[in-house]
Amino acid sequence: MQLKATTIDIGTSRPIVLLNVDDADELGAHPLDRVRIDHAQETTTGIVKRTERLVEQGTIGLTEPLHRIRGTVTVTVAGRPHSVEYVRKKLDDIELAANELETIVHDIHEKRLSDIELGAFVSAVYANGLSIEETENLTQSMSNVGETLRWEPPVVPDKHSIGGVAGNCVTPIIVAIIAEAGLTIPKTSSRAVTSPAGTADVMEVFCEVEFTTDEIKSIVTETNGCLVWGGGVALSPVDDEIIRAENPLSIDPAGLLIASVLSKKRSVGSTHVVIDIPYGEGAKVQSLVGARELADNIKRVGSHLDMDVTCAITHGSDPIGRGIGPVLEARDVLAVLEGNGPESLRLKSIRLAEMLLDHCGVDASPTDILDSGGALNRFRRILVAQNGDPEISADDLVPGDESMTRRSDRDGIVTGVDNRQLCELARRAGAPLDSRAGLVVHQSAGDRVVEGDSLYTLYAEQPAKLVEAESLGERLEPVRVRGKADALVERR
Amino acid sequence: MQLKATTIDIGTSRPIVLLNVDDADELGAHPLDRVRIDHAQETTTGIVKRTERLVEQGTIGLTEPLHRIRGTVTVTVAGRPHSVEYVRKKLDDIELAANELETIVHDIHEKRLSDIELGAFVSAVYANGLSIEETENLTQSMSNVGETLRWEPPVVPDKHSIGGVAGNCVTPIIVAIIAEAGLTIPKTSSRAVTSPAGTADVMEVFCEVEFTTDEIKSIVTETNGCLVWGGGVALSPVDDEIIRAENPLSIDPAGLLIASVLSKKRSVGSTHVVIDIPYGEGAKVQSLVGARELADNIKRVGSHLDMDVTCAITHGSDPIGRGIGPVLEARDVLAVLEGNGPESLRLKSIRLAEMLLDHCGVDASPTDILDSGGALNRFRRILVAQNGDPEISADDLVPGDESMTRRSDRDGIVTGVDNRQLCELARRAGAPLDSRAGLVVHQSAGDRVVEGDSLYTLYAEQPAKLVEAESLGERLEPVRVRGKADALVERR
Known part of the structure; x- marks a missing residue:
């Protein structure tokens, strides 16, 4: 059937086409059927929705992925893929x-x-x-589609965390250390999907993060590193679609996780990779045994793809750093680079950087690079290259005006800090869209507290969101305190 | 956020809402997030799509399931269900x-x-x-939503086939026999989804099939039976949604199949049910063992729901009847009622009707009811009640003008007739939307043929569709003929 193409402005990543019911009936096209669209030199596929009025008989409405198509097209019902x-x-x-x-x-x-x-x-x-062979094949296929980056140096280090830990913004610190040590580290990161801040959201507090591949190349040539948003370049685009399907179900099966991480690393041109696997209560991997098995599989798939991969199994039951949310995490990052900041963030960054340098066969001390101010200096050079302000200091990074501190109602010991609940609270307060929203955790597991000690402080840009986060906080228990005499939790 | 409701005409059964990107960003609503919509007395849920132009800032576009909502509504991001x-x-x-x-x-x-x-x-x-307990609970829950029908008589017979057999239009014949035997049989049937004709499509050749529950009640009161489209009344609407998800994947797991069939039977008010389980190559159930296991589980779930269920395990590897497609199947049905027609269709209808009468404790002979013309008479009364023409005869039912007969290229024996391939051919020829399209099978498994004997005849309303079906037929082998000396199938 010949139809005239018209564009429809609905935000969808799928190639949905709208057909007038009369045309659809004549074609025999039911909702969600696929149609083949032939025009000029191109043949593509659309997924059918029917409409009575939004497009007229004789026309076909094309959503954004198909907006390039103009003029008259030939439409036939296509089989299932x-x-x-x-x-x-x-x-x-x-x-x-x-x-x-x-x-x-x-x-x-x-x-x-x-x-x-x-x-x-x-x-x-x-x-x-997925078997290990299936995972290898899937990873290979995924890294074969989309854009790829290639670099001159034979050694291109990279790091990745499988996620699940609040805060944990070690990446900018590690990139600054590695770049200062003389290695080329073109780092792409993600924005938050279900978390309160991705590394790209944190970096956006300091500078721009969306660049073309050419721009990325020139930033890296100038500074040895970059800290950009991976979504700005279509590296492993299939991974983005798979993640879109996993998110609503909160599932991330090992085979897809490995394929996701390693296909992205391969597309970005990394040769030596450290994968951070946090494990523990509330993390993606619950047990040390599970973490070890995942590490072995990641290494095996990595070597199949000619990448040198090593894994760091880390503690995943507590947050890393104090701040959660873009500005609050950016403040922690800069504080560590300035020689202060939360010890958990500093230590984890140093250990991972050590592993990565060692893995690349480079003899350099991350502690020295940090303490000498070299890492801070390198970070500032990257900010300049990414159009940011290099003069910024941790004190300039101020969270939202609306705040509220939750205090302990008893003397006792902090028995646990719940990553998932903290993330939920920070999101409720407005993170990541409100970049100054989020929270600061004041206690770690094992800390002794007395009644009235502060547990965490919520920050928001909008009063209504603070109220919402506050009321959620009342129902949750993100920082658990157990008194010496507490046997019963509550009676109801 | 307060937004003004506006309607959007996109054919979707899902409550999709369109938000302007600026409103969506402010709400923090991502694509596919759910929003809570509060207005007047009602609170409901919508699934978010974003748009730049299709709705303006300050308005929310509502698709058909939400068209009832007018005026200003309050929109908030809702959690995941x-x-x-x-x-x-x-x-x-x-x-x-x-x-x-x-x-x-x-x-x-x-x-x-x-x-x-x-x-x-x-x-x-x-x-x-699903375990048997899960299946019982799922069936119970499914039958508790949507409309239900209730009847005066304590015994309300019903039959259902789990499907997968081409032709197999026994339902109108059985309903005519059972109604004539004095029982109340309010039969709802489906339209084709992936097959060339559902019972509702076949009945639509004779009369109307879409009625309200009140109209159904009056048809049944008048004639003891009805043959209507189940989709016209929202009986077990959850089943329709589940089937929509199963179809593209071509899966129909036993637990969902049982819940689907029995929840519908319970909603329609049936008390005594015969389930037809065709088994064999190409059918939904492959083996006799599998068919027996399914039968046992169906009966168990049925008794949990206080229904008297019995199962007929039947031959599922060959078509039942000769015609495939709405008009061609309607012709077979009417021919059987008139005392002629394909023996396979007549015999299966009689056996199932016998089982159903016996199951209801009624002593009557389906053969006598058919041969006396009583069933034909009853069928005509139902046609009148459903606004059809009772004077129609099998000879009036003429297939499409475009036709083509495939003949055997050898002497031999028909070793098999492939249901799935026949259905594909009939659909390619235009069924069910082109009601006079489809095919007639001239041979059954075990028949002897000589070179030049016709195997099947394709019918279409449109020449292009006949050509398409013909070329598909060349690649498939819906009727397999094996010559005495055939050892090798082909060399290539």
């Missing part, structure tokens, strides 16, 4: 061959899978797992 | 409690789950299965 059969195979717990995983990756990249099918894919992998 | 947690639990292969399944059913009913989450739910059930 092959990868749906392979998704079903995985649901049947049958191992997928390399070409089958490649087809799935290809169809995800072309946005040919509906959300139902994408949900089924991540569910199938979660329920039935 | 509890059922997502239970979906994840099922992905972890943990048995779900009754209240957890009830929550899932409730959230599906309220359209609170995104497609990714719905895809994950059916995938989780497919990958990890």
